Amino acid sequence: MRPLGSEAVAAEGASPEGTPAEEARRRARLDGRVLLLLVVVAIGSRGLLAGVLDGPALRTWSTIFVSITIQALPFLVLGVMVSGAIAALVPASLLTRALPRQPLVAVPAAGLAGAALPGCECASVPIAARLAAAGVTPAAALTFMLAAPAINPVVMVATAVAFPGRPQMVLARFLGSLLASVGVGLLWTRLGRALPVGGARRLPPAGLGRWESFSHTARHDFLEAGGWLVVGAMAAATLQVLVPRGVLDQVAGNHVLAAVALGLLAVVLAICSEADAFVAASLQQFSLSARLVFLVVGPAVDVKLIAMQAGVFGRRFALRFPALTFLVAVGSALLVGRWLL
Amino acid sequence: MRDRRTQGTMLLAVGGMALFLGSSDLTLSYVRAFVRPLLLVSGAVLVALGVTAILGPLRRPGLATGGGPRVAWLLVLPLLVLILVAPGALGSYAAARRPAAGAAGGDGPIPPVGPAVSGAVPMELTEFAYRAAFDERHSLDGVRVRLLGFVAPSRGGGGYLLARFAMFCCAADAEVVEVAVRGDSVQRRSDQWLLIEGYLRPSPAARDAKDSDPTDTIPEVVADSVKPVPAPRDRYEHTLFGY
Numbered sequence: 155m156r157p158l159g160s161e162a163v164a165a166e167g168a169s170p171e172g173t174p175a176e177e178a179r180r181r182a183r184l185d186g187r188v189l190l191l192l193v194v195v196a197i198g199s200r201g202l203l204a205g206v207l208d209g210p211a212l213r214t215w216s217t218i219f220v221s222i223t224i225q226a227l228p229f230l231v232l233g234v235m236v237s238g239a240i241a242a243l244v245p246a247s248l249l250t251r252a253l254p255r256q257p258l259v260a261v262p263a264a265g266l267a268g269a270a271l272p273g274c275e276c277a278s279v280p281i282a283a284r285l286a287a288a289g290v291t292p293a294a295a296l297t298f299m300l301a302a303p304a305i306n307p308v309v310m311v312a313t314a315v316a317f318p319g320r321p322q323m324v325l326a327r328f329l330g331s332l333l334a335s336v337g338v339g340l341l342w343t344r345l346g347r348a349l350p351v352g353g354a355r356r357l358p359p360a361g362l363g364r365w366e367s368f369s370h371t372a373r374h375d376f377l378e379a380g381g382w383l384v385v386g387a388m389a390a391a392t393l394q395v396l397v398p399r400g401v402l403d404q405v406a407g408n409h410v411l412a413a414v415a416l417g418l419l420a421v422v423l424a425i426c427s428e429a430d431a432f433v434a435a436s437l438q439q440f441s442l443s444a445r446l447v448f449l450v451v452g453p454a455v456d457v458k459l460i461a462m463q464a465g466v467f468g469r470r471f472a473l474r475f476p477a478l479t480f481l482v483a484v485g486s487a488l489l490v491g492r493w494l495l
Numbered sequence: 496m497r498d499r500r501t502q503g504t505m506l507l508a509v510g511g512m513a514l515f516l517g518s519s520d521l522t523l524s525y526v527r528a529f530v531r532p533l534l535l536v537s538g539a540v541l542v543a544l545g546v547t548a549i550l551g552p553l554r555r556p557g558l559a560t561g562g563g564p565r566v567a568w569l570l571v572l573p574l575l576v577l578i579l580v581a582p583g584a585l586g587s588y589a590a591a592r593r594p595a596a597g598a599a600g601g602d603g604p605i606p607p608v609g610p611a612v613s614g615a616v617p618m619e620l621t622e623f624a625y626r627a628a629f630d631e632r633h634s635l636d637g638v639r640v641r642l643l644g645f646v647a648p649s650r651g652g653g654g655y656l657l658a659r660f661a662m663f664c665c666a667a668d669a670e671v672v673e674v675a676v677r678g679d680s681v682q683r684r685s686d687q688w689l690l691i692e693g694y695l696r697p698s699p700a701a702r703d704a705k706d707s708d709p710t711d712t713i714p715e716v717v718a719d720s721v722k723p724v725p726a727p728r729d730r731y732e733h734t735l736f737g738y
Contacts, residue, residue: 186504186549192571193508196578207580210588217582217589221525221666223573227513228533231540316664369547373502374563376544380509381566384573390667395592436667438593 211395218391222436226383226429229312230376233428236308237277238372242364244271250288260294261339265332268301275303275426275453277375279462292346297339300479303427304331304453313449316431323442323449326494327431330450334486338454338479345478379426382458386425386433394436402439412444417484420452427453443491450487455479502563503548505570510541512574523729524584526665584730587647587685590658590671608634615641615692619732620659620672627695627714635695642691642716643727646683647673655683656713657691662731669731675715688726693718 253260253267282299286292303309305328317323393402406412416437425433430452434445455476464472516522517534576582605626609616618640626635644657650673657676660669677696683689696715 185498185501189501189504189508189571193574193578196575200579200581210586212580213582214585214589214592216576216580217525217585218667220573220576220582224513224516224522224534225526225530225665225667227509228530228537231537235540318663366551369544369551373506373544373548376541377502377505377567377570378564381564381569384569385566387667388572394667432664432667435664438668438670 215391215395218394218436219387222387222390222432223383225316226312226387226432227380229308229315229428230379230383230426233308233426234372234375234379236306237375238368238370240271241277241371242368250285250290253290253294255291257291257293257343258340260291261297261343262336264290264294264298264339265301265336268298268303268335269305269307269328269332271302271306275379275459277371278303279459279466283466291343293339293342296342296346296475297335300335300338300454301332304335304450306427309427309431309453312428313431316435320442322494323446326442326446326490327449329494330446330483330487330490331453333490334450334454334479334483337482337486341478341482346475378458379429382424382426383429386423386430389419389423390433390436406439406441406444409441409443412440413447413484413488416440416444416448417451417480417487420448421456421480423452424456424458425452442495443488446491446495447484447487450490451480451483454483498563499548499551502567503545503551505567506541506545506548508574509570510538510543510545512577513538513541520728521583523731524582524666527662527733528729530665585660585666585669585671586645587658590647590656590660590673591650593671605630605632605634608638611639612641615639617641617643619734620644620657620674621661621732621734623674623695623716624672624714633697636697637694639692639694640716642674642693643724644674644689644691645726645730646685646687646689647671648685649675650713654679657689657716660731662733666731672732673713675713676718676721677715678718679721681721688724690722690724691716691718692720 253263278299281302282295285295285298290298310324310328313324313327314321405415420430423430423433430449434448437445437448460472460476463475467475513534515538517531517536517538522531522534608626609618616638620642623635623640623642642657644659647656647658649655652675654676656673658671658673660666660671662669676691678693679691693716696717
């Protein structure tokens with residue numbers, strides 16, 4: 155159900171008259187209307203479906219699902235507003251000038267810069283591409299790409315809210331992610347080559363005003379991160395309701411197995427870093443250390459990031475870099491977890 | 496999610512849901528009270544972004560629309576679930592499937608029991624369970640308490656449990672606190688809310704075995720007054736005594 159001509163029409167700057175443009179607009183409205191229709195039908199059919207959707211398992215699943223989504227929503231909105239503002243207001247040249255030249259110094263500096271300049275996971279890949287294209291050493295650009303979504307203030311606040319009474323989780327997440335991103339960067343200075351900076355198609359279109367740039371980025375980031383949040387919330391709810399407690403307890407009890415399982419879960423779930431703390435909090439059977447693995451791995455490598463990296467940096471990169479990141483992230487989390495948690 | 500109008504509609508839908516939830520008591524079934532004003536603010540922001548997206552193309556026909564992420568369609572699911580399932584707070588089904596929560600033994604001294612109201616000390620289940628397990632001064636001996644919770648099936652041993660969820664962050668991580676009820680022979684329906692007055696039944700075996708884990712046994716209350724009541728406005732406990 156994709157409007158065929160809307161992009162071409164928009165690119166031409168044609169006035170909204172004439173049959174192809176009209177038809178394209180009509181199709182576009184149909185897309186939005188499907189949504190409204192869904193909601194209206196749902197409201198209308200509440201009475202009809204009363205008996206069908208009443209099972210206690212479904213209700214419990216729904217409560218868990220809805221609660222994770224609602225809890226995370228304000229933090230997601232805050233996160234995309236900040237990243238949208240940065241996309242609109244902060245030129246990449248600022249970072250290029252601020253970062254030192256030598257890789258060994260630039261990498262840790264880039265890691266710390268990630269704390270100061272929050273970037274949503276969704277934006278971190280194009281930002282790294284922009285940095286590398288502007289002359290920042292590849293390792294530092296990659297470190298920034300890993301650090302910014304993981305240790306920015308919004309994520310720290312969300313983690314604090316998700317684990318009340320356990321401030322050590324916040325500190326552990328900060329140190330674990332910082333260690334992981336700097337570790338990967340330093341390893342990349344040894345192992346990696348220059349970054350092929352091909353596709354820049356995910357950047358907001360050039361020539362937009364600041365407000366347009368902001369709202370475009372915020373809108374796109376929220377929709378994408380929100381979609382993945384729903385995926386993560388559904389998975390967590392399903393885990394709680396469907397998987398027998400015995401199985402989960404078995405996995406959770408084994409230190410190594412739990413860490414690997416949650417690390418892989420983080421890769422598969424692709425939840426935005428502003429929201430993943432709430433999913434992690436819901437995984438009650440697992441130890442804090444195992445959940446720290448989930449929190450450190452998530453912003454660094456997941457299916458969404460791998461796809462984006464493949465698109466922007468090429469497939470060869472996407473084959474090696476995520477694997478390296480996964481190993482270093484799990485290792486960092488276990489190290490910091492052993493020390494702090 | 497190709498064009499701006501669809502994206503804008505989705506943002507309006509989610510923003511509208513947030514605004515509704517931010518102003519409703521229903522939300523207390525899922526999250527803590529402080530989240531509601533946050534939902535109002537974020538709802539307003541999303542509505543603003545949605546309106547911008549929808550109105551945009553009308554103002555500048557030359558603006559490139561750009562594709563949107565397809566995963567975004569999933570955002571309609573929380574909306575549909577709320578409308579169609581309207582789940583409400585966690586109940587006896589979830590209580591049976593959660594591990595029975597053991598409060599971690601706290602470090603500080605336990606404060607004295609609160610004052611009695613109309614002949615019994617009203618006490619949250621988390622406090623009752625904590626005192627029963629960890630209070631070396633046995634502050635509950637001979638104290639008539641008033642407990643509020645919902646009926647959950649017993650985990651073996653007859654009778655039923657009085658249960659309530661204690662919420663840390665949101666319903667997804669809520670832990671269930673349970674107290675076994677003795678002395679009530681009436682058949683109670685699961686999820687029925689009860690106001691129970693009675694006394695902690697001391698369990699000498701558990702008390703004497705110093706090395707046994709105090710959280711292994713569910714505390715028991717001998718009830719002499721059991722009254723069915725309507726569910727409270729906020730079904731979760733938040734004070735988290737002992738955590």
